[in-house]
Amino acid sequence: xxxxxxxxxxxxxxxxxxxxxxxxxxxxxxxxxxxxxxxxxxxxxxxxxxxxxxxxxxxxxxxxxxxxxxxxxxxxxxxxxxxxxxxxxxxxxxxxxxxxxxxxxxxxxxxxxxxxxxxxxxxxxxxxxxxxxxxxxxxxxxxxxxxxxxxxxxxxxxxxxxxxxxxxxxxxxxxxxxxxxxxxxxxxxxxxxxxxxxxxxxxxxxxxxxxxxxxxxxxxxxxxxxxxxxxxxxxxxxxxxxxxxxxxxxxxxxxxxxxxxxxxxxxxxxxxxxxxxxxxxxxxxxxxxxxxxxxxxxxxxxxxxxxxxxxxxxxxxxxxxxxxxxxxxxxxxxxxxxxxxxxxxxxxxxxxxxxxxxxxxxxxxxxxxxxxxxxxxxxxxxxxxxxxxxxxxxxxxxxxxxxxxxxxxxxxxxxxxxxxxxxxxxxxxxxxxxxxxxxx
Numbered sequence: 001x002x003x004x005x006x007x008x009x010x011x012x013x014x015x016x017x018x019x020x021x022x023x024x025x026x027x028x029x030x031x032x033x034x035x036x037x038x039x040x041x042x043x044x045x046x047x048x049x050x051x052x053x054x055x056x057x058x059x060x061x062x063x064x065x066x067x068x069x070x071x072x073x074x075x076x077x078x079x080x081x082x083x084x085x086x087x088x089x090x091x092x093x094x095x096x097x098x099x100x101x102x103x104x105x106x107x108x109x110x111x112x113x114x115x116x117x118x119x120x121x122x123x124x125x126x127x128x129x130x131x132x133x134x135x136x137x138x139x140x141x142x143x144x145x146x147x148x149x150x151x152x153x154x155x156x157x158x159x160x161x162x163x164x165x166x167x168x169x170x171x172x173x174x175x176x177x178x179x180x181x182x183x184x185x186x187x188x189x190x191x192x193x194x195x196x197x198x199x200x201x202x203x204x205x206x207x208x209x210x211x212x213x214x215x216x217x218x219x220x221x222x223x224x225x226x227x228x229x230x231x232x233x234x235x236x237x238x239x240x241x242x243x244x245x246x247x248x249x250x251x252x253x254x255x256x257x258x259x260x261x262x263x264x265x266x267x268x269x270x271x272x273x274x275x276x277x278x279x280x281x282x283x284x285x286x287x288x289x290x291x292x293x294x295x296x297x298x299x300x301x302x303x304x305x306x307x308x309x310x311x312x313x314x315x316x317x318x319x320x321x322x323x324x325x326x327x328x329x330x331x332x333x334x335x336x337x338x339x340x341x342x343x344x345x346x347x348x349x350x351x352x353x354x355x356x357x358x359x360x361x362x363x364x365x366x367x368x369x370x371x372x373x374x375x376x377x378x379x380x381x382x383x384x385x386x387x388x389x390x391x392x393x394x395x396x397x398x399x400x401x402x403x404x405x406x407x408x409x410x411x412x413x414x415x416x417x418x419x420x421x422x423x424x425x426x427x428x429x430x431x432x433x434x435x436x437x438x439x440x
Contacts, residue, residue: 005036084096209282214278215275218231222270364435366433387413
């Protein structure tokens, strides 16, 4: 067994930080606010101790924490190496016996007995573990009983201790409280803090093999009589699962800009909290070294989520072709997976003539007379008229409906009017003219 110990000189949220190291090993233990232990011996074919050391420092740097990292054959020796800043086991002070016997503070009675042993031998001039290991085990048993035998075995690292089970928090959340009157409603400080929180959230989601689908941002302001809505709760539901901090932050920025424009902040901001409301599973793995399809797919999903936030979900869709011969019915909106490619139905696109870019929602009736065309009571000069570009005829069982009568039999023409604007106009059997599409 090989164990890595991350020792924090300052109190740190070890239960939260431990989640980041689930990517290295499922066997993790924690001493609250002080240390994290990661069993890395079974993963030696995946990464070396040197690689773990470098990657662990990078992860901690992203969270704003620093730790002393040491390696040992068990929890106890890796712990005392980190705590006492030395790899010379025999030179470690005798007080380390407490860490060797009960590193997780699970037995207070045993811990009290060990302190008595430490005080006794310190009075006799035994100051480090090397001197204690030279003592005869029989003398320890005769004086301290079974506790003396157990302490002697732990000093020689003969026994291995069981690890307390580590369970990640059920709800993933990050929060930050600000000093009083630091700022009011400026967007940049809020986005700066949200980026830090999203960095930690996505790292925790990655370790759990999950992606973000629903998020809540809470902005807590000082409670004043003139500011009744002192807690802002913004819910974000992403159409495609998010795995990128950069793309998610853009969506948050778009919503916050509109929110602060409609409802300005009237009192100082005291804290920001980000909560993961829903996440979906995904199978993580090594990136493909031969292409960038995965990265492109993630970028498309991120862009789509940003468009949904800016334009609304009902306005973001993909066009899917149908086999209807009428241009206004030759496509339909596809909302389910707009970032995925849709195949053309039966290669029907090869049978369609070229049409102008923008199709009117409903054909617009116009009047044509003496070289001019009248569109919504405005007159435009006709520069060119190409006749019978396309002819569409309805089947015998189709009946016209709505305001436009007999429009299933159509003769399409390409018309150019003044300012070189191109129109697609069709004529019905009763010589009525309708604009169907136009160029951008």
